[in-house]
Amino acid sequence: MVGMTMTQKILAAHAGLERVEAGQLINARLDIVLGNDITTPVAVNEFKKAGFNSVFDKDRIAVVLDHFVPNKDIKAAEQSKQCREFACEHCISHFYDVGKMGIEHALLPEQGIVTAGDCVIGADSHTCTYGALGAFSTGVGSTDMAAGMATGIAWFKVPNAIKISLKGKLAPCCSGKDVILTLIGMIGVDGALYKSLEFVGEGVASLSMDDRLCICNMAIEAGAKNGIFPVDKVTLDYLNGRAKREPVIYEADPDAEYERNIEIDLSSIYPTVSCPHLPENTRPASELGNIKIDQAVIGSCTNGRMEDMEIAYRILKGKKIANGVRCIIIPATMQIMKECIERGYVSAFIDAGAVVSTPTCGPCLGGYMGILAEGEKCVATTNRNFVGRMGHIKSEVYLASPATAAASAITGYITDPKEVLS
Numbered sequence: 001m002v003g004m005t006m007t008q009k010i011l012a013a014h015a016g017l018e019r020v021e022a023g024q025l026i027n028a029r030l031d032i033v034l035g036n037d038i039t040t041p042v043a044v045n046e047f048k049k050a051g052f053n054s055v056f057d058k059d060r061i062a063v064v065l066d067h068f069v070p071n072k073d074i075k076a077a078e079q080s081k082q083c084r085e086f087a088c089e090h091c092i093s094h095f096y097d098v099g100k101m102g103i104e105h106a107l108l109p110e111q112g113i114v115t116a117g118d119c120v121i122g123a124d125s126h127t128c129t130y131g132a133l134g135a136f137s138t139g140v141g142s143t144d145m146a147a148g149m150a151t152g153i154a155w156f157k158v159p160n161a162i163k164i165s166l167k168g169k170l171a172p173c174c175s176g177k178d179v180i181l182t183l184i185g186m187i188g189v190d191g192a193l194y195k196s197l198e199f200v201g202e203g204v205a206s207l208s209m210d211d212r213l214c215i216c217n218m219a220i221e222a223g224a225k226n227g228i229f230p231v232d233k234v235t236l237d238y239l240n241g242r243a244k245r246e247p248v249i250y251e252a253d254p255d256a257e258y259e260r261n262i263e264i265d266l267s268s269i270y271p272t273v274s275c276p277h278l279p280e281n282t283r284p285a286s287e288l289g290n291i292k293i294d295q296a297v298i299g300s301c302t303n304g305r306m307e308d309m310e311i312a313y314r315i316l317k318g319k320k321i322a323n324g325v326r327c328i329i330i331p332a333t334m335q336i337m338k339e340c341i342e343r344g345y346v347s348a349f350i351d352a353g354a355v356v357s358t359p360t361c362g363p364c365l366g367g368y369m370g371i372l373a374e375g376e377k378c379v380a381t382t383n384r385n386f387v388g389r390m391g392h393i394k395s396e397v398y399l400a401s402p403a404t405a406a407a408s409a410i411t412g413y414i415t416d417p418k419e420v421l422s
Contacts, residue, residue: 003253005161006228007196010136010250014119022160022257030060031135031245032114033148034122036104037065041082042142043123047149055090056152062094062113063087064104067361069097072368102333102359105129105217105301109209110333115239116231117248121145121154126301126383128219131228132212134235134249138226159225161196162187163258166203168267173417175311176211177303177381177401180218181272183264185282193223195259198252203266204229209238210307217302218383221279271416273379274399277387285404288414295378296321296409297390298402299330299357300364303381306336308402313345315406315420321353322412328370330357354409366390372397379408 004012004019012020014028035043040063055061063083068076080097087095094113096102105126108114116134120127123145130137140154148154164183184191197219199212207215212229219227229235231249239247271285298304298312309331321327329349331337337359340346346356363370364382372378372391377398380390385397400408403417410420 002257003255005196005198005256005258006230006250006252007136007161007198007226008158009252010117010119011156011158013250020158022158024158025155026158027153027155028119030121030148030152030154031118032060032062032120033145034062034064034104034108034120034124034127035145036067036124037069037076037080037083038067039123039142039145040086041079043145043149044082044086046143046146050146050150052150055149058091059093060152061092061149062108063092064096064107065098065101066103066359067365068367069101069360070358100334102335103301103304103361106305106332109133109213110335112239112242112244115243115245115247116235117250121148125220126217128224128226129213129217129301131216131219131226132209133239134229134231136226136228139220157194159194159196160259161198162192163261164197164199165261165263166199166201166266167263168203168265169206170266170269173271173403173421174269175401175403176207176214178269178272179211179264179266180215181274181279181282181399182269184218184222184274184279185272186262187222188280189221189278190223192219194225197222197224197227198258199227199229205232205234206266208307209234210305213305214302218279221383271401271404271418273404273414274385276385276396276398279385279399285400285414286416291377291398291414292412293325293379293408293414294376295326295328295370295372296405297328297330297363297370297378297380297382298405299328299332300361300382301332302383303402304330304332304336306339308381309336309340309345311403312406313348315403315410315417316352316354317348319352319410321409325409325412327354327409328357328363329354330362330369331359333359363390379405379414381405
């Protein structure tokens with residue numbers, strides 16, 4: 001009998017079973033159920049249609065208004081109103097509206113709502129972010145969110161796993177974004193379809209929590225069910241004084257079964273860009289210097305955290321955004337926004353010619369705060385570059401790290417950040 005992976009151990013514990021195997025169907029107890037201003041209204045409608053009149057635990061549900069808030073139009077306002085009314089009716093503890101909100105997958109870790117060992121579902125595909133904390137977390141549809149809010153239970157098929165063995169340490173201009181883009185370039189957008197990406201190895205210790213959150217966030221872009229990191233000192237230091245519940249640490253068995261083992265030397269990673277129109281279409285930033293951009297976006301649930309703001313500041317301070325380039329910087333939470341103000345980052349961004357927005361998903365999904373016109377090109381720290389993702393179907397999105405996006409905003413062309421920092 002083979003051992004279990006970290007993900008399988010968490011699922012077994014939440015299913016009340018001694019062990020689970022890949023492919024097994026289970027019902028698992030949920031620690032957190034998450035929705036946003038787009039998906040929660042659909043879930044609320046299904047909740048009511050099914051005849052539910054109460055939630056399983058008002059302290060285990062999080063509703064974050066982040067995609068179109070402050071509301072961009074009447075439809076967005078109606079959706080937000082429905083969320084507000086539901087949260088009020090059921091006394092939802094973790095409800096985040098204008099003034100308190102942030103981008104959901106940056107906000108929940110920051111506020112300590114998710115912790116190590118949790119089982120989390122969210123009606124948003126990038127809910128896989130929380131694997132960085134040693135939790136099992138995955139995106140679901142709004143119907144599953146509705147059932148989760150009412151019962152505190154969700155069904156899963158236990159995933160197979162791919163082991164990602166990390167060694168070495170990243171170069172100064174590289175970050176978690178370059179790691180995950182490199183991996184997706186290696187295995188493709190369906191390379192981990194319904195599998196667990198389990199990151200292990202001595203290289204893990206060198207990655208910051210912001211790096212790990214970014215990497216797990218984009219596990220879905222490789223088709224993965226979830227991504228997950230082991231709980232180590234970096235994790236526990238992050239959770240200390242923050243987590244609202246005691247962390248539970250799970251470790252993979254030494255004889256756990258993995259479908260595949262991929263080794264990545266972090267020291268060999270270089271600034272990487274994903275070209276239109278799939279995240280797997282990766283190339284070195286240094287090879288794309290002839291691509292002129294119209295817009296740069298630094299933010300999103302992938303890269304709007306404090307370290308992302310820090311590298312943008314280092315590159316933009318004392319410089320000017322290139323003529324003809326719109327640079328949009330979006331701190332992911334109000335706490336990050338406030339810290340950027342206190343550190344003088346916001347003034348430096350404005351002096352450079354950038355605009356700084358309140359926390360929002362906005363431009364990432366072509367919502368608002370940065371829609372592209374026909375033929376326009378944008379380098380963005382977001383997570384998807386599908387056709388029409390950020391606006392017109394004949395626009396183009398290039399995915400990159402905050403360092404690459406900031407450097408490109410300065411030169412007006414996709415640029416390796418080493419060229420600007422040297």
